[in-house]
Amino acid sequence: MSELIARKGLSPRFWENKPLTKMNPDEWEALCDGCGKCCLNKLEDEDSGEVALTRVACRLLDDATCRCAHYENRHKFVPDCIVLRPDNLDTHAYWMPQTCAYRLLWEGKPLYDWHPLISGSPETVHEAGISVQGGTVSEFDTPFEEWEDYIIEEPS
Numbered sequence: 001m002s003e004l005i006a007r008k009g010l011s012p013r014f015w016e017n018k019p020l021t022k023m024n025p026d027e028w029e030a031l032c033d034g035c036g037k038c039c040l041n042k043l044e045d046e047d048s049g050e051v052a053l054t055r056v057a058c059r060l061l062d063d064a065t066c067r068c069a070h071y072e073n074r075h076k077f078v079p080d081c082i083v084l085r086p087d088n089l090d091t092h093a094y095w096m097p098q099t100c101a102y103r104l105l106w107e108g109k110p111l112y113d114w115h116p117l118i119s120g121s122p123e124t125v126h127e128a129g130i131s132v133q134g135g136t137v138s139e140f141d142t143p144f145e146e147w148e149d150y151i152i153e154e155p156s
């Protein structure tokens, strides 16, 4: 049987009936589906403002787990890593992945069935092919001029 997600501190179906600004810290954290896509490098078109995700991952992303390898002290290595909060989501939602729960709720959309909060399993984001598991290249090995070759289609 697969591992179930922890629901301690979470109100039932809070993502459907609580505004983002009213969620408690456990609920806010539980919104993250663990896809790892916000840890991919992005290319932003200066003229149109359009953002494209690439498969070129941040140096700290572990693409087997899709988690940050040094989450607690990541700012020592990646000072500009964003800490997403309810009060800065307006600034950042536009570049978040289209399947990201924070962006979906900010846009007034529902979560997908593969989201761990709905499926109950942290594995479904990988099984549905949404996460970056096993699909990234290193930013150390990939010159910036080549990033365009690694653009991925959203939302998958």
Ligand code: SF4
Binding pocket: 031, 032, 033, 034, 035, 036, 037, 038, 039, 096, 097, 099, 100, 101, 102
């Ligand atoms: S894109 Fe959103 S849901 Fe996916 S890892 Fe980042 S914060 Fe979590």
Ligand code: SF4
Binding pocket: 038, 039, 040, 058, 059, 060, 061, 062, 067, 068, 069, 070, 071, 074, 078, 081, 082
């Ligand atoms: S430092 Fe960690 S959390 Fe931040 S983008 Fe890199 S892998 Fe993701």
